[in-house]
Amino acid sequence: MMADSGKIARMLKTARGQLDGILKMVEEDRYCIDISQQIMATEALLNRINREILAAHLRGCVQQAVSMEDRGEKVEELITTLDKILK
Numbered sequence: 509m510m511a512d513s514g515k516i517a518r519m520l521k522t523a524r525g526q527l528d529g530i531l532k533m534v535e536e537d538r539y540c541i542d543i544s545q546q547i548m549a550t551e552a553l554l555n556r557i558n559r560e561i562l563a564a565h566l567r568g569c570v571q572q573a574v575s576m577e578d579r580g581e582k583v584e585e586l587i588t589t590l591d592k593i594l595k
Contacts, residue, residue, distance in 0.1 A: 510568030511561045519557045526550040562589065 509516075530546045565586065573579040 509561065509564070511564035516557060516560060519553060519560075523550055523553050523557070526553065558593065562586070 526546065527550060530543060530550065533543050533546065565582075570579060570582040570586065573582050
């Protein structure tokens with residue numbers, strides 16, 4: 509992985525903590541809107557993590573692809589990933 513693994517790990521641990529907090533809110537039967545807001549905050553963090561990883565992929569893996577064929581393959585992988593994200 510080309511992204512800063514320490515930074516990604518910290519962000520993922522934060523997201524995991526947020527998910528634990530959401531689970532606790534559900535178990536405590538907290539107000540629906542409060543739960544929903546926490547879910548949206550966690551989704552936003554996960555999206556930010558994904559952007560970091562994909563940007564590092566573009567800057568690293570795609571640029572370092574040796575041949576044009578390899579680059580084309582990396583670009584197609586990225587397009588497929590973006591299609592999944594944007595659905």
